[in-house]
Amino acid sequence: MKQALELKVNGQLYExxxxxxxxxxxxxxxxxxxxxxRVSCNTGDCGSCTVIVxxxxxxxxxxxxxxxxxxxxxxxxxxxxxxxxxxxxxxFIDHFAVQCGxxxxxxxxxxxxxxxxxxDATEEEIRAGLSGNFCRCTGYVKIVEAIMAAKEKMxxxx
Amino acid sequence: xxxxxxxxSVTRLDxxxxxxxxxxxxxxxxxxxxxxxxxxRSPYAHARILSIDTSKAEKLQGVRVVITxxxxxxxxxxxxxxxxxxxxxxxxxxxxxxxxxxxxxxIEIAERALELIHVEYEGMPAVFxxxxxxxxxxxxxxxxxxxxxxxxxxxxxxxVPERPNVCNYRTVRCGDVEKGFQEADLIIENRFTTPRIQHxxxxxxxxxxxxxxxxxxxxxxGRQSIFLAKQYLCSLFELPPSKIRVIASYYIGGGFGSKVxxxxxxxxxxxxxxxQRPVRLAYTREEMFASGGTRVPFVIHIKDGVKRNGSIIARxxxxxxxxxxxxxxxxxxxxxxIYGIVAGYxxxxxxxxxxxxxxxxxxxxxxxxxxxxxxxxxxxxxxDIIAEKLKMDAVELRRKxxxxxxxxxxxxxxxxxxxxxxxxxxxxxxxEWDKNTKQEKGSWKRGKGLALGNKYSMAPTAAVGVVxxxxxxxxxxxxxxxxxxxxxxxxxxxxxxxxFGVSMDRVKVVWGDTNFTPYFSRGSTSQRSTFNLGNAxxxxxxxxxxxxxxxxxxxxxxxxxxxxxxxxxxxxxxxRSKAIDIKELFTAERELLPGEFGNYVxxxxxxxxxAVSVTPAAPSDPLTAQIPSDIARQGGRLTAFYGYxxxxxxxxxxxxxxxxxxxxxxxxxxVGYPLNPKMCEQQIEGGVSMGLSSALWEEVVLDRGKxxxxxxxxxxxxSASNMPKIDNVKVSIVIAPHxxxxxxxxxxxxxxxxxxxxxxxxxxxNAVGVRIRDLxxxxxxxxxxxxxxxxxxxxxxxx
Numbered sequence: 001m002k003q004a005l006e007l008k009v010n011g012q013l014y015e016x017x018x019x020x021x022x023x024x025x026x027x028x029x030x031x032x033x034x035x036x037x038r039v040s041c042n043t044g045d046c047g048s049c050t051v052i053v054x055x056x057x058x059x060x061x062x063x064x065x066x067x068x069x070x071x072x073x074x075x076x077x078x079x080x081x082x083x084x085x086x087x088x089x090x091x092f093i094d095h096f097a098v099q100c101g102x103x104x105x106x107x108x109x110x111x112x113x114x115x116x117x118x119x120d121a122t123e124e125e126i127r128a129g130l131s132g133n134f135c136r137c138t139g140y141v142k143i144v145e146a147i148m149a150a151k152e153k154m155x156x157x158x
Numbered sequence: 159x160x161x162x163x164x165x166x167s168v169t170r171l172d173x174x175x176x177x178x179x180x181x182x183x184x185x186x187x188x189x190x191x192x193x194x195x196x197x198x199r200s201p202y203a204h205a206r207i208l209s210i211d212t213s214k215a216e217k218l219q220g221v222r223v224v225i226t227x228x229x230x231x232x233x234x235x236x237x238x239x240x241x242x243x244x245x246x247x248x249x250x251x252x253x254x255x256x257x258x259x260x261x262x263x264x265i266e267i268a269e270r271a272l273e274l275i276h277v278e279y280e281g282m283p284a285v286f287x288x289x290x291x292x293x294x295x296x297x298x299x300x301x302x303x304x305x306x307x308x309x310x311x312x313x314x315x316x317x318v319p320e321r322p323n324v325c326n327y328r329t330v331r332c333g334d335v336e337k338g339f340q341e342a343d344l345i346i347e348n349r350f351t352t353p354r355i356q357h358x359x360x361x362x363x364x365x366x367x368x369x370x371x372x373x374x375x376x377x378x379x380g381r382q383s384i385f386l387a388k389q390y391l392c393s394l395f396e397l398p399p400s401k402i403r404v405i406a407s408y409y410i411g412g413g414f415g416s417k418v419x420x421x422x423x424x425x426x427x428x429x430x431x432x433x434q435r436p437v438r439l440a441y442t443r444e445e446m447f448a449s450g451g452t453r454v455p456f457v458i459h460i461k462d463g464v465k466r467n468g469s470i471i472a473r474x475x476x477x478x479x480x481x482x483x484x485x486x487x488x489x490x491x492x493x494x495x496i497y498g499i500v501a502g503y504x505x506x507x508x509x510x511x512x513x514x515x516x517x518x519x520x521x522x523x524x525x526x527x528x529x530x531x532x533x534x535x536x537x538x539x540x541x542d543i544i545a546e547k548l549k550m551d552a553v554e555l556r557r558k559x560x561x562x563x564x565x566x567x568x569x570x571x572x573x574x575x576x577x578x579x580x581x582x583x584x585x586x587x588x589x590e591w592d593k594n595t596k597q598e599k600g601s602w603k604r605g606k607g608l609a610l611g612n613k614y615s616m617a618p619t620a621a622v623g624v625v626x627x628x629x630x631x632x633x634x635x636x637x638x639x640x641x642x643x644x645x646x647x648x649x650x651x652x653x654x655x656x657x658f659g660v661s662m663d664r665v666k667v668v669w670g671d672t673n674f675t676p677y678f679s680r681g682s683t684s685q686r687s688t689f690n691l692g693n694a695x696x697x698x699x700x701x702x703x704x705x706x707x708x709x710x711x712x713x714x715x716x717x718x719x720x721x722x723x724x725x726x727x728x729x730x731x732x733x734r735s736k737a738i739d740i741k742e743l744f745t746a747e748r749e750l751l752p753g754e755f756g757n758y759v760x761x762x763x764x765x766x767x768x769a770v771s772v773t774p775a776a777p778s779d780p781l782t783a784q785i786p787s788d789i790a791r792q793g794g795r796l797t798a799f800y801g802y803x804x805x806x807x808x809x810x811x812x813x814x815x816x817x818x819x820x821x822x823x824x825x826x827x828x829v830g831y832p833l834n835p836k837m838c839e840q841q842i843e844g845g846v847s848m849g850l851s852s853a854l855w856e857e858v859v860l861d862r863g864k865x866x867x868x869x870x871x872x873x874x875x876x877s878a879s880n881m882p883k884i885d886n887v888k889v890s891i892v893i894a895p896h897x898x899x900x901x902x903x904x905x906x907x908x909x910x911x912x913x914x915x916x917x918x919x920x921x922x923x924n925a926v927g928v929r930i931r932d933l934x935x936x937x938x939x940x941x942x943x944x945x946x947x948x949x950x951x952x953x954x955x956x957x
Contacts, residue, residue, distance in 0.1 A: 035186040036179020038411070040360045041443040045870035048360055076179035089177040093169060096836045099844065100643025101176030102360035102411035108177060123883060131879040134870065136358050136412050137643045138840060139847030140878040141887050148884075 005066055009034065010078025018065050025049040025060035028075060036076040036105045047133030050106035051075050057113040059132075076105035079112070087150040087157075088112055095146035099137035107133050111147045119155055123148060163655040164901050167836035168662050171648045172409060172641060182408045184380030185364045185440060192366065193222055195429050195439040196268035198258040198275050199449065200250035203518040203863030204284035204298055207248055207277060210258060215274040220267035223432045224275065226258045230428050235394040237419045238315060238489040239325050240308040241301055244394070244424040250279070251300055251483035252518055253863040254448035261429040261437050284518040286863060288457055288480040291323045291517045299323060300483060300516035313493045316780070318513070325481060326489035326514035330496050331782040332568040333507035335463075338472025342463030346544055349459050350536035351932045353857040354452045354480070357525055358875055359642075361411020363450055364440040367426035374401040375427060380410055381417040382640045383681030388672050390420050395427065407670035410642035414848070415524035416451050417642070418683055419486045447868035451523025452858055454491050455480040456532035460540050463507075468550050468558045472507040475499060477533070479514050480522070487524040489514045494616065495529030496783055498912070499537065500568040501612035501800050502578055503559040508568040510783075518863050524683065526848065530613050531912045535933065538609035538916030542923065552920065553586050556610060569778065570785040571795050575904065577828030577894030578610060581804035588824035588888045589806035595924070601814040604821075605925025608806035611912030614797035615905050616684040617775035622676035623694030625654060625702050627765040628666075629755040631726035631740040633658050633702075635667045635695055638678035639687040644907050645837045646687040650695050652833055653900060657699035659724030676768070685905030688833060689798060692900035693771035702767025709743050709759060773798040773898075799896050801909035802828040805846065809921040811928075813944055816937030818922060820850055821882055826890040830904030835891055842889045842910045849914025851876035857934050 002017040009032060016031045025042075028034040028051070037060055040048040044062040051060045052074040079086045088108050091097070098104050107130065114121055114129040121129065126147050127140070135143060175181040212224040230244035245256050258275050262268040285291040285298040299322045301307065309315045318324040339345060365379040375397070381387060384404040391402050410417065422439040429437040441450055456479055463472035477495065481488040492514040499510060525531075545552040557579065565573045585608055586592075595604045624636040633654045639646040647667040654665045669675055678691060706728055707718035714721065714737075716730040723729075729737035743765075744756025759765055776785040776794030785794055808822040825846050832838040855874040859866045867873045881887070895902025919930045928943030 029186075034179070035182065038183075038360070039185075040362070040411075041870050043443065043869055043871070046360070076177075080178060085177070092177045093173040096167070096170065096173075096840055098170060098173045098176045099645070099840055100360060100412040101172065101181050101409060102183070102643075104176045105179050127878040127881070131877040134360075134875055134877055136360055136414070136848065136875065137844045139843035139845075139887075140876075140881050141843045141884050141889075142840065144878060144884050 005069060007068055007073060008071065009073045010075060020064065020066055022065050023061050024063040024065045024068050027065040028060060034075045034077055038102050038105055040102060047110060048103045048106040050109045050133060052109050052113055055113065055116065057110050074109070076109060079108065086112070087153045088147065091146040091150035091153070095142050095149060097138065097142040097146035103133060103135040107135065107143060115151055115154060119151070121151065161656055161901065163652045163662065164833045167834055168648065168652060170645055170837065171651060171667065183361050183411050184378055184406065184408060185361055187366060187378055189366060189368065189436040192436040192438055193261040193263065193433060194265045194268050195259055195261045195426060195437050196265065196272050197256045197425060198272045200246065200253060200255040200257050202250060202279055202281060203253050203286070204282040205250050205279040206282060207246060207250065207257065208280055209278045211276040212258065215260060215271040218267065218271050218274060220263040221271045222261045222435065223429060224258060224260050224271065225428055225432060229432065231394060233394060234307065235390060235420065235424065236485060237487045238310045238313065239485045242484040244428055252520055254520055255483065256425060259425050259429060261433050284863065285323070286517055286519060288455065288478045288515050288517055292321060292478050292513055292515045294320050296323055298518065300518060313490050315489050323516040324513050325485050325516060326492045328493045328496060328512045329781055329783065330508055330510035330568065332505065332784065335472045335474050335507045335509040338507035339463040342471055343466040344464045344547060345461065346464065346540065346547060347461040348540055348543065348931060349457070350539060351458070352456045352532045352535055353933055354455045354520070355852050355856040356447050356450065356452050356858055356873065357414040357416035359412030359414055359416055362441040362443060362446045363417065363421045365422040365426050366436050366438045367423065367430040368436040369430045369434055374403065376403045376405065377423055377427065378405045379423060381406055382410065382413045382642060382683060383418050384638055384670060384672050385677055386418065386680050387420065387423060391423060391427065394424060403673045405671045406640055410640050413640065413642040413682070414526045415528065415683065418524050419451070421450060444868040447858060447873065448520060448865045451486065452520055453525035454488050454522045454529065454532070458533065458536040460536050462540060462544060464544055464548065466548065468548055468555045470503060470505060470559050473505050474509045477512040479512065480519060481514050481516050482519040482521045483516065484521050485514060485516065486522055488522045491524065491529040495533050497614040497797055498530030498533040498612060501614065502561060502610050502802065504561055504565065505568040519860060520858065520865065526908045526911050527613060528684065528908070534611050534912040535915050538913060539919055539931065542607070542920040543929065552608065553582065553591055556582060566790065569783050569796055570787060570790045572790050575799060575830060575894045575896040576802060577892040578802040578804070580892045581802055581826035581828055582610060584826040584890045584892065585804045585806040585824040588890065589808060589822065591806065601812050602810045603813060603925040604808065604810055605921045606806065606808050607917050607920025607922070607924050608804060609913040609916035609920060611803040611805070611909060612800050613685060613909040613912055614800050615686045615689060617773045617795065617798045619679050619686060619690055619798065620770060620772045621678050621690035621694040622768070622770045623691060623698035624676045625695065625698045625767045627702055627706065627740060629741065629744045629757065631664065633660065633665045635665065636675045637667065637669050637691055637695065638675045638681065639669065639691050640682040641669060642682060644682065644841065645834065646682060648837065649688050649833050650691060653692055653695050654699055657696055658703070660726060664726065685801065685907040685909065686798065687905065688903055689899050689905045690771055690773060692903060694769050696900050697769030697771060698767040700767070701769055702765055705765050705767065706740060706743065709762065710738060713738050713742070799830070799899065799904045801904050801906050803909045803913055805913040805917045807917045807921045809918060809925055811922055811925040811940060813926055816940035818854055818935060818940065820918060822886040823882055824888045825910060826892050827906055827910050828892040828894045829906040830896040830899045831893055831902035832891050833901065833903050838891050838906055839889050841906050843887065845910030846914055847876050847881060849911045850918065853915035853918045853933060853935055855934050
């Protein structure tokens with residue numbers, strides 16, 4: 001039976017009718033049109049569907065939509081503020097950290113929570129922190145470079 | 159020659175859409191009234207279908223149609239052997255073979271319906287091992303009707319009547335290999351294997367098929383090669399080309415060769431025709447592993463005759479390629495794997511026998527490298543074995559045998575644009591080859607290794623480029639390469655910007671629709687988009703410029719030959735003050751406001767430049783694979799070009815646990831000329847990481863044909879934490895301009911994956927003395943190898 005559910009996504013409230021077993025990823029993509037949430041494995045292994053829920057990185061294919069009730073959800077669509085890209089988004093462009101783009105949303109949101117939690121994360125910590133987000137195209141070198149560059153920029157701005 | 163846009167690392171055109179989540183993929187498309195499809199697959203590797211009862215499934219609310227083998231065309235399809243029905247019609251040949259399909263209102267209903275379909279099977283003997291399947295009396299014949307099947311005209315295939323599972327047999331004969339062995343000081347013989355691995359593109363296979371009112375079909379697909387799909391579907395459904403439209407005008411979430419042949423499309427088409435509704439079929443990750451195509455596993459016997467001074471004077475290779483149950487591109491890979499053998503080294507006497515062999519294993523697909531990665535695994539491991547036996551340095555041995563510009567390779571091609579020596583020297587330098595490795599205390603042992611690699615691009619091929627000059631002077635490139643992350647739209651835009659002398663923001667690219675974008679034979683495969691389509695776009699720009707100059711003749715009062723175009727202006731070369739804006743060539747029909755853009759060009763309507771770039775292939779002898787020497791001397795080739803690479807690695811190997819850590823990587827690739835250096839680096843780093851992952855962990859594990867690890871938990875791909883520190887990944891781009899490439903460029907999507915696995919294996923041997931011949935290099939293999947080595951030493955001491 002579908003139930004009404006209120007979700008707060010990127011600062012805005014939405015009312016959706018969902019089955020209790022529907023994943024957050026599915027509801028964000030199919031019901032609300034946030035297709036920047038990419039689903040690649042649907043078993044919580046690859047990290048491409050990563051979103052931020054109350055400040056924590058969450059694999060949205062593993063969270064049921066009703067579990068996100070009353071929480072602040074951030075998807076890649078909500079990362080740029082007032083038309084200005086987040087430093088991570090800028091760095092991913094400038095450092096050529098994007099290829100097919102399918103892992104990019106999850107990768108950027110994972111990196112954001114990593115840097116929010118530890119603004120001085122070392123390269124080693126960043127690489128370990130990304131170990132649940134796979135990328136098949138880039139070989140990770142430029143992704144890690146971009147995150148390191150964004151870190152400098154974010155710390156400078158603080 | 160200096161360029162202003164090509165050769166520069168301009169920002170990727172797709173980067174902004176991808177970092178903001180705005181980028182659209184096939185999987186994001188929804189059409190009004192769209193149904194969702196699911197496929198029922200065989201649980202058996204080889205069985206006869208006795209009956210299928212779909213009545214219960216059909217009664218489930220929300221199910222719109224259930225189809226079985228009786229509903230699909232009687233005609234078979236395939237990329238080389240026409241061996242596959244859309245759904246199995248009487249026999250299933252692998253675990254995962256499609257048996258029935260459902261279209262329903264939701265995916266969940268379709269899934270439930272599958273459980274209600276009852277299929278009765280009768281088991282048949284199956285054959286899983288390629289060496290067994292190759293025999294003259296195998297345990298099972300996968301396609302008893304093979305001799306009656308239709309075979310593709312290109313590539314031409316050769317069956318072997320006494321070996322019923324062989325669907326292609328290809329050979330190379332160069333010189334006299336037996337005589338070479340007699341003259342050799344040393345004979346070295348080994349057997350190497352490569353496993354079945356999956357491409358793991360991040361967007362799984364997906365398509366939507368729609369039947370139009372006029373009986374034509376529109377197919378939205380997340381795939382490579384829209385024109386190839388159109389050709390395959392026209393043939394399968396017996397429709398003229400005007401009746402099929404294939405669209406991939408959005409981004410593709412990775413391909414790596416997995417999205418070239420048909421998977422989802424034929425089933426979705428049958429369901430769409432039955433229901434008269436758009437039908438979406440999307441594979442799950444599990445289906446990708448079981449039925450989404452895998453890399454062809456090779457068994458390679460290699461025998462070399464070598465002189466004491468290190469020259470290889472004879473090489474013999476016998477290869478068995480496991481096609482799985484339906485051959486797909488496999489027979490084509492069998493043919494083209496020989497190009498990987500002849501690419502790098504002088505081989506005066508060469509004999510190759512390669513067999514494509516059916517088994518009851520999962521289906522295969524083209525995969526980054528297209529057979530070259532597998533043969534390079536054997537050859538480059540073998541080179542180190544030879545070097546050790548001769549007590550020769552591994553770099554020195556390779557240098558001694560390298561082909562160079564102007565040499566003739568073992569298929570008779572004259573070598574051109576070979577930066578292999580520079581690649582080798584570069585990585586040897588970067589890894590400090592001449593410095594001794596510092597050994598650690600304890601169970602971690604350090605070692606270095608290197609390997610060479612190569613990848614041809616296929617011929618013959620054709621690419622058509624179209625550029626339209628818009629009313630504000632913007633250049634619109636229309637093309638049919640697939641933007642799957644490799645960056646073709648950016649490179650093609652750079653070429654147009656260069657030719658028109660404008661900045662990147664004056665160029666736009668539209669792509670991926672067989673109704674509107676021009677022919678590009680096999681799409682983005684064989685690392686060919688930059689080379690083939692780059693040439694076509696460049697020539698199309700020149701055609702458009704020629705037209706613009708002709709139109710400007712009257713206004714500029716000068717002959718078109720004396721004109722040129724830059725920054726959106728046409729000017730007279732001999733009198734540069736005489737110039738007009740491209741905009742001024744457009745007439746405004748009815749201006750809404752003064753000074754607005756024009757709408758059309760007098761007499762011509764619009765300015766559209768067009769060109770075709772054809773890369774021909776010389777004829778070659780079917781037995782020897784040689785091109786006639788007179789044709790070769792006139793520049794005749796079997797391939798479009800060869801890319802070359804070298805990689806060197808430093809590894810740590812744990813003698814207690816068998817774990818391998820790659821600590822440093824140096825990778826050099828000859829790209830001809832880098833049109834966008836940073837994007838070349840992306841390809842190199844990505845190829846290295848896929849190479850590393852496949853070397854250490856990747857294998858689709860099968861038990862009687864059933865995949866045991868169809869997910870990312872049990873099938874490990876490299877993560878960021880598995881890669882060396884970023885400062886320890888040294889990438890080097892080697893320039894060896896190709897006379898036929900745009901600005902000297904060659905393609906470079908595949909080359910860099912070829913040397914990684916043997917470089918690591920050679921480093922592992924250097925570290926712990928264990929020679930791995932069968933990929934992947936799992937911990938068990940290291941430990942078992944170490945134990946055998948110790949036992950060997952003890953025996954020696956006992957004697």
